[in-house]
Every structure is written in structure tokens, then in C-alpha cells.
Amino acid sequence: MLRHYVEVDGGDAHRVYFQGTPHLGSNLAALRSLLEVGQFIGDLNFGFDAALASAIRDGHGQISHDLLPDSMFLTYLNRPSRPRHLERYAIYRGKAFSRTRSFFVRAALSSTIKSLARRLDEDGSDDISVEFARAALDTLVLPDEIFEGDLCVTSLSAQFEGVEKIYDYRLNHTALPRDPDVVEHLAQQLVSDNQ
Secondary structure (H helix, E strand, O other): OOOHHHHOOOOOOEEEEEOOOOOOOHHHHHHHHHHHHHHHHHHHHHHHHHHHHHHHHHHOOOOHHHHHOHHHHHHHHHOOOOOOOHEEEEEEEEEEHHHHHHHHHHHHHHHHHHHHHHHHHHHHOOOHHHHHHHHHHHHHHOOOHOOOOOOOOHHHOOOOOOOOOEEEEEOOOOOOOHHHHHHHHHHHHHHHHHO
């Protein structure tokens, strides 16, 4: 992580632009292993050896542990006594849903869960898979990254206390670095920083 390089290792950086960086972690980091399995299966189209080589190159998935909220890495990096270079930092963050859309997505999720639970109850089966499905429905909750962020990182986690240059966009996590408005703004910042 670049902050570790600048703040811990003493590396030099004139200006650092973060785009959707989870400074406080992301609950979705726990799903990294599922993404890796999906990638491995997709890579099987290129043959088993190529898929295995790609999985090995990707490392041991340490990032999934380091980016969890309250991980040892983030706790160490974010401790208050750490020297900061806040004047060098600028943050670009996204929020996928407006408050209204977030309300409708929550309502749709709640309605879907109730409908599925009703169907399970109407089935009347005491099969173990039905019990498992009921338990899964009871615990189904979408993380704040969905409703209060860019679908991967909450707005709060993308923020870094003390950084003054924060730019907000109505975008999801993957659209943020490719959006023409973000790219244009970032290019203008780079030009003005180098004058």
C-alpha cells in the first residue's frame, strides 16, 4: 500500500491520488477468496497449467486479510501517532446509490427475503436444505459498502481524516477510475501540481 511506503518507509511522493481506497477497510475483502475461485475457473479456458500459474502469481490472498476493517495492518497504519503527509493526499470516492435509490434497494431486498421465507414456509418440508435456506435468509444483510459507498468501499472508509482534497462522484467502484469526468479532473490536478 502506498501509504505504508510514504508514512512508514519514509518514501517520497509529491502528491498521492487515492481512488476508492479503503483506508478503514472493506467488509467485502472477505469475499476475495470467492473471486479468486471464480477467476481460476474462468482461467481454466486457457488450460489447467495457465490457470494454476495465474493463481500462484496472484499470491496468497494476503490483501483480503489486510483490507478487512480492524485488520492488524490497517490498525497499525491508521494509529493516531503515525506521522502523516496529509497535504500530499487527494481522495476521489464514489457513492453508487442516491438516498432514494438506496431506500428502494433496501425495500426490494426486504420484500424478496420475506417472499422467499413465505415460499419456504408454504413448502412445509423439514428437509435439512430448507432449514439451511431459512437460516441463510435470517442472516442475509447487505454490507454498508452497498448502500453507503461505491459497492466495494464505504464513503467513510475512502475518506482519510485530515485530508482536505476530497472529490465525490455518483459512481461505483469500478467506474471511478475510468469515468471521463474523474479522469479529466485528475489530469487537471496533475498539471496544476506540476506547474
